[in-house]
Amino acid sequence: MERLGLYRASTWGLFESLSVPYYSCYLGVGQMQEPTDSLKEYERRLRERTRVLAEHARWENALANIRLVVFIAGAVVAWLALGSHAIHWAWIAIPVAGFVALVVVHDRTLRAMRRLKSGVTYYERGIARIEDRWMGTGWDGADLVPEDHPYAGDLDMFGPSSLFQLLCTAQTRAGGKTLADWLCAPAPIDEIRARQAAVEELRPRIDLREELSFHSRTLETSVLPKTIAAWAEAPPLFRSRALAVVAYGASALAILAGIACYNGAPASVLAIPSIALIVLHLITRRRVHAVTAAAYEPAWELDVVGRVLARLEQEPFESSYLRAVQDGFKDGVQWASAAIARLGQLRRLQEASGNLLFGPFAFVLMWDYHFARAADAWRVRNRATIARWLEGVGRLEAACALASYAYEHPRDPFPAVDADGPVFDGHGLGHPLVAADRCVRNDVKLDTQLKLLIVSGSNMSGKSFMLRTVGINAVLACAGAPVRARELHISPLMVGATLNVHDSIQAGVSRFYAEIKRIRALVEITKGPTPLLFLLDEIMHGTNSQDRRIGARAIVHSLLKAGAIGIVTTHDLALTGLVDDFGGHAVNAHFEDHLQDGQLVFDYRLYPGVVTRSNALDLMRAIGLDVD
Numbered sequence: 001m002e003r004l005g006l007y008r009a010s011t012w013g014l015f016e017s018l019s020v021p022y023y024s025c026y027l028g029v030g031q032m033q034e035p036t037d038s039l040k041e042y043e044r045r046l047r048e049r050t051r052v053l054a055e056h057a058r059w060e061n062a063l064a065n066i067r068l069v070v071f072i073a074g075a076v077v078a079w080l081a082l083g084s085h086a087i088h089w090a091w092i093a094i095p096v097a098g099f100v101a102l103v104v105v106h107d108r109t110l111r112a113m114r115r116l117k118s119g120v121t122y123y124e125r126g127i128a129r130i131e132d133r134w135m136g137t138g139w140d141g142a143d144l145v146p147e148d149h150p151y152a153g154d155l156d157m158f159g160p161s162s163l164f165q166l167l168c169t170a171q172t173r174a175g176g177k178t179l180a181d182w183l184c185a186p187a188p189i190d191e192i193r194a195r196q197a198a199v200e201e202l203r204p205r206i207d208l209r210e211e212l213s214f215h216s217r218t219l220e221t222s223v224l225p226k227t228i229a230a231w232a233e234a235p236p237l238f239r240s241r242a243l244a245v246v247a248y249g250a251s252a253l254a255i256l257a258g259i260a261c262y263n264g265a266p267a268s269v270l271a272i273p274s275i276a277l278i279v280l281h282l283i284t285r286r287r288v289h290a291v292t293a294a295a296y297e298p299a300w301e302l303d304v305v306g307r308v309l310a311r312l313e314q315e316p317f318e319s320s321y322l323r324a325v326q327d328g329f330k331d332g333v334q335w336a337s338a339a340i341a342r343l344g345q346l347r348r349l350q351e352a353s354g355n356l357l358f359g360p361f362a363f364v365l366m367w368d369y370h371f372a373r374a375a376d377a378w379r380v381r382n383r384a385t386i387a388r389w390l391e392g393v394g395r396l397e398a399a400c401a402l403a404s405y406a407y408e409h410p411r412d413p414f415p416a417v418d419a420d421g422p423v424f425d426g427h428g429l430g431h432p433l434v435a436a437d438r439c440v441r442n443d444v445k446l447d448t449q450l451k452l453l454i455v456s457g458s459n460m461s462g463k464s465f466m467l468r469t470v471g472i473n474a475v476l477a478c479a480g481a482p483v484r485a486r487e488l489h490i491s492p493l494m495v496g497a498t499l500n501v502h503d504s505i506q507a508g509v510s511r512f513y514a515e516i517k518r519i520r521a522l523v524e525i526t527k528g529p530t531p532l533l534f535l536l537d538e539i540m541h542g543t544n545s546q547d548r549r550i551g552a553r554a555i556v557h558s559l560l561k562a563g564a565i566g567i568v569t570t571h572d573l574a575l576t577g578l579v580d581d582f583g584g585h586a587v588n589a590h591f592e593d594h595l596q597d598g599q600l601v602f603d604y605r606l607y608p609g610v611v612t613r614s615n616a617l618d619l620m621r622a623i624g625l626d627v628d
Helices: 011-017 037-083 089-130 163-167 173-184 189-202 206-213 216-220 225-233 241-262 267-313 320-327 336-354 359-365 367-408 463-479 511-525 545-561 573-585 616-622
Strands: 424-429 442-446 452-456 487-490 494-497 532-536 565-570 586-596 599-608
Touching: 037 089, 037 206, 037 367, 089 206, 089 367, 163 173, 163 367, 163 463, 173 225, 173 267, 173 367, 173 463, 189 320, 189 367, 189 463, 206 267, 206 367, 225 267, 225 367, 241 267, 241 359, 241 367, 267 336, 267 359, 267 367, 320 367, 336 359, 336 367, 359 367, 424 463, 442 452, 442 463, 442 565, 442 599, 452 463, 452 573, 463 487, 463 494, 463 532, 463 565, 494 511, 511 532, 511 545, 532 545, 545 565, 545 573, 565 573, 573 586
Parallel strands: 452 565, 452 586, 494 532, 532 565
Antiparallel strands: 424 442, 424 487, 586 599
């Protein structure tokens, strides 16, 4: 049931409730989709949030005017009571009490409006994702790209208009990092199935995801979990209890000396405790600053993590995966959110020393030192559990991100995951970064019998795009997410691709050298426990035809011998003869094009066999080159 208590329209109800790259060249012609149930639900919720927000805005404006009137009335009453003595001074209490009450109500109204605005933004972004207008908006994960990854740069995992940008709804860096990790490595089969069950349970929980979205300000930071873990594991900066006792003693002496002076004692009695306090401040200031500086960014991120945890801790979960994660948020009788709230309280109390009025008292009480020491002790006391909290939040937020995708794309099924492999058997495969109703779909099957698909075709016919489609769906499947297909049967696979290898002037590396280095890395992957799905685009096209055939045959033979399966694309029709070298374990397929009214037309359909024509000369003529 939708939680609308926070968004009630009436005034009294308010008081009660407030306790891709865009692959256009590969798109087929299709009819516009009918609105899905998820789109209709998002639109309904957006209209409701927008309506209630407008009512709250009118009420907030009225409150501001009423506050001004009450303030003016209070000033008049104060003048009548204290200036002209026309009325008793006690009458001042009435406008003061009214003004305080209005301040409280105004603050609650503003908080409700912030939540409503967050909800409006959440549903606007959700609708944009459903309608394929999301490109370039949201966190793109560019700061999470692993170095020398075998497919992240080839399959548009990160960056503007990437898969990460489409999926990520995380409100903490831990959530974004976990989602990135899930997309960068296949999970074991039991983990994939557990994630699928968790995502399926979270799929209808729109309210939970909307409430979590309220904490989006954390994305303004760049504090990754490993930074927080390093901060937590650092040695304590305050080890001496004796120094704390001396600080308490010096403060007590200063207070007693002050009382004595107030009662007539000479001011000289303040000299010794004042000197002691100055010395203590000088001795401790470096460590106080070190604690404060080191904790600033981790505490900022933990503050948001704590608020996210406070919501997740109370959510009833059924799947064993989600319950196990939630159990990690409790240490004995204390929930993680309560412990993190304690750190926030210590930080706020320490910052109180910067107040001009409180500053002198803070100096006498050694305020900064004691609260910095308490914050450092909190870090040491909780160092063993901080990493567990972050890991748990990350896993739940990553699962929520996949659940949002599953809810918003109900036609995308979960794949059937099989322990016996390698296998990739996809029917009606499409690309999730292209509108579902406009993308031409194809079937691709690879397994222990049919291990290799050699795809030929002319320029712009769809060969590279098919590799991306196969690769990105394998990544989604092995992360525990739904896939863009009618159905997909898959075993855990490690993807390796050469779609985006390129030369580097700075490093003095040619495209051919970069390609063979990547292929060498893929060969190393085959030595691991997870079978490789290789996607080699225009294999060895940087060398001559004879070397290309010899090299391609050796590479593919090595990969297949190691238990890998995969697809190779090529312009060189000579390479299509490689199928004869691998018996019944390899077949040819191709993409076609034809001339229509002087224009090249592509249907982006995968056909069996070898392509029979090339469009290179036609393309050259189309741009005005004389090739007759």
